[in-house]
Structures are given as structure tokens and as C-alpha cells.
Amino acid sequence: MIATQAAITPLLEIRDEKFDSEKCAEYELMIELGAERLRFFALESANKRVLCLEDYSIGGLPNDKKWAVWLGQLFQEHSFLGSNLWKNVVVCFNTPSFTLIPDVYFRKEYAAGYLALVRGEVAESEQVLHQEVKRLEARNVFTVDKELWEWILNTYALQLPTFVHQTSALIEGALTLSALEKNNTILTFHFEDDFLTLTLARREQLLYCNKFGYKTASDMGYFVMFVLDSLQLTPENVRCYLYGEITLYSEDYQMLQKFLPYLLFGKNPKKLALGTAFEDLPEHRYFSLYNLFFATQTLKK
Secondary structure (H helix, E strand, O other): OOOOOHHHOOOEEEEOOOOOHHHHHHOEEEEEEOOOEEEEEEEEOOOOEEEEEEEEEOOOOOOOOHHHHHHHHHHHHOOOOOOOOOOEEEEEEOOOOEEEEEOOOOOHHHHHHHHHHHHOOOOOOEEEEEEEEHHHOEEEEEEEEHHHHHHHHHHOOOOOOEEEEHHHHHHHHHHHHHHHOOOOEEEEEEEEOOEEEEEEEEOOEEEEEEEEEOOOHHHHHHHHHHHHHHOOOOHHHEEEEEEEOOOOOOHHHHHHOOOOOOEEEOOOOOOOEEOHHHOOOOOOOOHHHHHHHHHHHHHHO
């Protein structure tokens, strides 16, 4: 049996004073799953108030059935995460493979084929999912681990979870920023591990979205310059917001400030309420997680 106790200790655990684990039926659960991370928050949707947030790392476990073993133990030990009483459950997958297909061209029977054009044939161990992005009149098509997807469906059988890709949340956040800054072109950076997601928007129109892996800050900087040049944009005409795993002292930040004059750390979504328990948490840290709620609200309109 694999010992996973150490891996289940949260990297971060915050509780709002109003949170009550006995009231899950009144809350919405937002989960984000990456290759090595699980993050979630509970939301009182009527007031858009974040009531708790937890962040876990599962690095160091063998790859074979890693998620099944780890999640099985976590849900068994956790006091409320595996509850069947949630008002709503949204699960976001942070995976490298995705593609956006305009609604007028999308056919669900060809979903795997759309992805094959981007990354090659879909493996039998993967499940192809697609999710509507109403603000773009498009579908976000992506793959997830089939065993993990089935595990989540069985765990939250009463809620029928909504499945989205992380890029849908990031696009939602970028479009909202572009609506607030109508005269600016907005470029958002979302850093996590060895990946960066870039999203460009202007006046609520998506100009670009892509996720790429990199090993050095110089490689990352070159790619950013290449994207700007390809879209015929100059650094002086782009307002840049940083999110995710980045700090003022990181090599990535030091590289970007060399050629981007309007470089800012992002803030929490304006329509989201966070109490005093979250005051010490950097506002740029959980941009994709927080925007899950707004991305799925768009679907309900």
C-alpha cells in the first residue's frame, strides 16, 4: 500500500469566519486539478463570498493510479470535500491539451479529431470533453485522464459536476479585465510549474490564448516577444497582468520587466468577496481558481 499521508497535508488552508462545514448544501464547490496539484474553494454564491480555500501538492507519488490512490485517501479523511450535499460542483482540469472551436464549425462527434490536429491522436486512457464558452461563441475541447474523470463522476453522482478547462477560466478573467480597461489591450500571464498561459484581449474580444511549457526565463521571454510580434503589437501598447506562481524576485519577473513597461501583479476579481482571513494571501495567486465561478455563471445565462 502506498503511504500518502505526508502528501495530503495542505500547502494552504484558509477558513472564513462564516464558513460552516455543515452547510455544504448552501455552497458551491470549485475544484481545480493539475498534474501535481489540487485546489478548491467553497463559495456562498448569493453573496459571491469565498468561505474556504485549500491547496494540495501530490508530487512524489508513483504515476500508476496516483490520482485514484491519493484522492481516495484524501476524500476519506477530509471532513467535507467528498460531501454529496453541495449545491453545485465545478471541476476544472489544468491540462496542456486544448483547442477552441467556433460554434458554427463544432460537431461533438469530431471532438477527438479537433484535438488530434493540435497534439496527435488521443490515447485510450484519455477522455475528450468539451465545454461551451458563450462569450466567444465557441467550444473549448480538451482531454483529461479517463480514470480520474470517472472517479469524479462516481464521487459526485448526485450533483453531476460541470467540467471545464483552466483556459476557460483564464479567458473569462481576461475578457472581464478588457471590459474594465476599454482603451487598453490586455495581456494576462498565468504561471504554474513549468507552464505559462498567455491570454490577449481587447474590448471583450479574445485575440490570443495559448499554453506552453518552458525551462528557462529567457525561453519564456522570447516566446512572449514572438507572440506580440506575430500580432503586430508593441510592448508599449499592451497592459500586462501577472497571475499564478510568480513573485517580484523570480527570474521570470526579472526577464519580463526588461521589455514590458506596463507590468502589474493582478488583483482578485472585483465581484468576489473575500474576508479578513484572506488578507495575507497574494491577490494574483489564485486567478484561474477564482474565475471558475464566473466562467460557469456565463454558461447559465
